Amino acid sequence: MISLKGIEKVYRTDKIETTALRNIDLEVAQGELVSVMGPSGCGKSTLLNIMGLLDKPTHGEVLIENALVNNYGDIRLAKLRNQKIGFIFQSFHLINDLSVVDNVELPLIYRLMPNKKRRELALAALERVGLSTRTRHFPNQLSGGQRQRVAIARAIVGNPEIILADEPTGNLDSVMGNEIMDILLMLNQEQGTTIVMVTHDEHLAIKTQRVIRLFDGAQVS
Amino acid sequence: MLKNYIKIAFKVMLRNKLFTFISLFGICFTLLFLILITAAVDYSFGPVAPETKLDRTLSITMGMLETESGSNSMGPLFSPWFFRKYVKTLTTPAKISISSYFNSDVIYHEDKKIKLGIKYTDAEFWEICDFNFLEGKEYSAEEVAGTAAVAVINQRLRNEYFGDKPAVGEILEYNDKRFRVLGVVENVSILRIMPYADLWVPLGHSDTDLDFPTLIGGFPGWYAWLLAESTSDFPAIKAEFQQKLQHIEFPEGRFCKILTNATSYQEALARQFFRNEDGNIGPFMLVLLGLVAIFMLLPAVNLVNINISRIYERASEIGIRKAYGASSITLTGQFLVENIIITLIGGILSIILAAVILNIFNHSGILADTILTINYRVFLTSLGFAVFFGIVSGVYPAYKMSRLLPVEALEGGE
Numbered sequence: 001m002i003s004l005k006g007i008e009k010v011y012r013t014d015k016i017e018t019t020a021l022r023n024i025d026l027e028v029a030q031g032e033l034v035s036v037m038g039p040s041g042c043g044k045s046t047l048l049n050i051m052g053l054l055d056k057p058t059h060g061e062v063l064i065e066n067a068l069v070n071n072y073g074d075i076r077l078a079k080l081r082n083q084k085i086g087f088i089f090q091s092f093h094l095i096n097d098l099s100v101v102d103n104v105e106l107p108l109i110y111r112l113m114p115n116k117k118r119r120e121l122a123l124a125a126l127e128r129v130g131l132s133t134r135t136r137h138f139p140n141q142l143s144g145g146q147r148q149r150v151a152i153a154r155a156i157v158g159n160p161e162i163i164l165a166d167e168p169t170g171n172l173d174s175v176m177g178n179e180i181m182d183i184l185l186m187l188n189q190e191q192g193t194t195i196v197m198v199t200h201d202e203h204l205a206i207k208t209q210r211v212i213r214l215f216d217g218a219q220v221s
Numbered sequence: 222m223l224k225n226y227i228k229i230a231f232k233v234m235l236r237n238k239l240f241t242f243i244s245l246f247g248i249c250f251t252l253l254f255l256i257l258i259t260a261a262v263d264y265s266f267g268p269v270a271p272e273t274k275l276d277r278t279l280s281i282t283m284g285m286l287e288t289e290s291g292s293n294s295m296g297p298l299f300s301p302w303f304f305r306k307y308v309k310t311l312t313t314p315a316k317i318s319i320s321s322y323f324n325s326d327v328i329y330h331e332d333k334k335i336k337l338g339i340k341y342t343d344a345e346f347w348e349i350c351d352f353n354f355l356e357g358k359e360y361s362a363e364e365v366a367g368t369a370a371v372a373v374i375n376q377r378l379r380n381e382y383f384g385d386k387p388a389v390g391e392i393l394e395y396n397d398k399r400f401r402v403l404g405v406v407e408n409v410s411i412l413r414i415m416p417y418a419d420l421w422v423p424l425g426h427s428d429t430d431l432d433f434p435t436l437i438g439g440f441p442g443w444y445a446w447l448l449a450e451s452t453s454d455f456p457a458i459k460a461e462f463q464q465k466l467q468h469i470e471f472p473e474g475r476f477c478k479i480l481t482n483a484t485s486y487q488e489a490l491a492r493q494f495f496r497n498e499d500g501n502i503g504p505f506m507l508v509l510l511g512l513v514a515i516f517m518l519l520p521a522v523n524l525v526n527i528n529i530s531r532i533y534e535r536a537s538e539i540g541i542r543k544a545y546g547a548s549s550i551t552l553t554g555q556f557l558v559e560n561i562i563i564t565l566i567g568g569i570l571s572i573i574l575a576a577v578i579l580n581i582f583n584h585s586g587i588l589a590d591t592i593l594t595i596n597y598r599v600f601l602t603s604l605g606f607a608v609f610f611g612i613v614s615g616v617y618p619a620y621k622m623s624r625l626l627p628v629e630a631l632e633g634g635e
Contacts, residue, residue, distance in 0.1 A: 049627075052544070053627075054540075054543075054544055054626070054627040054628040054631070055626060055627070055628040056626065074548050074549045074550075074623075075548045075550065077548075078543065078546050078547060078548035078549075078551070079546065079548075081543075081544060081545065081546050081627075082545060082546020083546075087544050089631075093537060093540070093541045093544075094541075095229075095538050097228075097232035097233065097236065097538075098225075098228070098229070098232075102228070105225075106541070106542070106545050109225055110545065110546035110547055110551065115224075154545070
């Protein structure tokens with residue numbers, strides 16, 4: 001599903017050069033639930049961003065469903081992100097000016113779809129994450145756990161084949177964290193969604209099928 | 222999608238009230254200035270009574286005469302002899318009129334000093350123009366031919382000279398001549414420089430000898446109006462006139478070349494921007510245009526800066542939208558829509574403000590008999606200015622934003 005070959009990411013400023021990722025080769029199969037672990041600053045989020053086409057590697061190839069996407073232009077990349085990938089971020093990244101349901105609709109407004117259909121799909125996604133009573137609220141009226149559920153609803157509303165989650169439980173207490181993890185497990189098991197999740201939490205990592213460990217930008221297992 | 226954009230645009234405007242106020246103030250002030258100029262230009266050059274047939278009218282006003290040594294004279298310089306010999310004889314126009322520009326003068330009547338503008342015209346002048354007669358009528362072709370001592374006056378002159386009483390049949394003394402008033406018309410604003418006057422009399426009363434063979438007509442200047450059956454006749458009229466100029470006499474002896482055209486109002490206006498043989502007030506219009514450009518540019522630069530700040534404040538939203546499938550072009554479109562919405566709001570506010578200011582101006586008497594209004598032409602031009610301003614001030618920030626990688630935007634645009 002996702003292949004990374006010889007990925008290297010170097011950040012350059014005037015004075016220093018920092019290598020965030022070095023020589024990463026990685027395959028994530030369709031339907032897999034994978035966690036990425038490692039100490040802070042080891043390149044976990046950078047790896048996820050490159051997988052999700054949010055960032056470009058300095059060297060190496062990114063393949064999605066065997067298609068090399070490195071050289072895709074802005075419009076093709078946007079379409080690919082829209083159709084194939086759903087993101088969940090640690091800090092939720094909801095748009096505070098939009099209501100819960102409008103936030104969830106976001107990926108669908110970049111597809112040609114009637115308003116009514118879009119609204120139906122958004123409400124169905126909110127129902128799945130147990131937030132059907134909060135559709136008219138705004139993000140700052142919700143708890144952290146509820147916001148993350150909105151973010152999950154947004155990630156799944158377009159029915160993507162891949163979900164990339166960057167420390168989805170990082171800002172939540174353990175009870176809420178477990179609830180979020182249960183939703184991800186359900187998506188993986190019931191729908192066969194491929195999930196790559198960055199986490200610091202060993203208890204969550206245990207629940208995934210495979211753990212990728214990074215240290216200082218390199219893959220160690 | 223558009224609904225989503227509009228929703229966001231209003232939310233953002235309400236969120237950053239200070240930014241919104243500064244933006245709206247800049248937009249409002251700039252557009253207000255442009256609307257006022259547009260209203261004045263429209264009133265001066267649009268089809269306003271008595272010049273309601275402007276779309277079918279060509280005029281011959283400016284020109285250039287060149288001597289053998291290369292020196293030249295430019296301006297509204299042609300004589301009645303020139304117009305009568307080379308213009309009045311054209312066959313393609315439906316009607317041809319020759320008139321002088323107005324000449325400022327004073328008359329003393331019953332211990333009163335009355336300032337007035339006098340204009341010498343033929344009978345066709347009244348057929349090409351659409352004056353609103355309050356009483357009486359215009360003078361006829363026979364009266365012009367016989368240089369009858371008859372006159373048409375405007376309402377202001379009637380009130381000052383005769384008191385607020387009917388004036389038709391009464392005698393008005395000017396320049397030791399006794400003119401019988403034939404008609405009284407509504408006042409015309411001085412901005413309508415071609416038909417403007419307070420007193421209109423037949424051509425022959427002018428001090429200029431109408432038959433003296435000379436190309437240069439002298440003060441206050443003369444012009445011709447050519448009324449066409451329709452605009453489709455314009456090329457034929459222009460061609461016939463140029464054909465006549467090929468065989469022109471140069472009675473003064475010192476001139477060897479003449480350049481002039483029959484032009485529509487739009488052409489005459491456009492010529493003012495690009496000085497050529499026909500215009501000697503070009504530089505003034507260029508300065509005016511430059512001032513307008515600077516006036517529009519400074520707030521646009523200010524707005525660009527505000528928009529960049531706004532964009533960076535919204536970097537996270539841009540990152541989210543990119544992550545979920547918005548391309549740079551889509552986001553640029555969104556940002557432009559938002560910017561156009563705010564400039565349209567500014568545009569509507571400035572139209573309301575302009576209406577108030579014009580109302581005060583119209584009642585102030587600064588320019589007598591001038592009623593500046595926001596008609597559909599001014600309104601559409603103003604909306605055009607607003608949209609143009611919105612696009613100009615939105616494109617650069619939108620371009621800057623579109624270059625951000627999603628991950629950079631999510632991290633706050635760093």
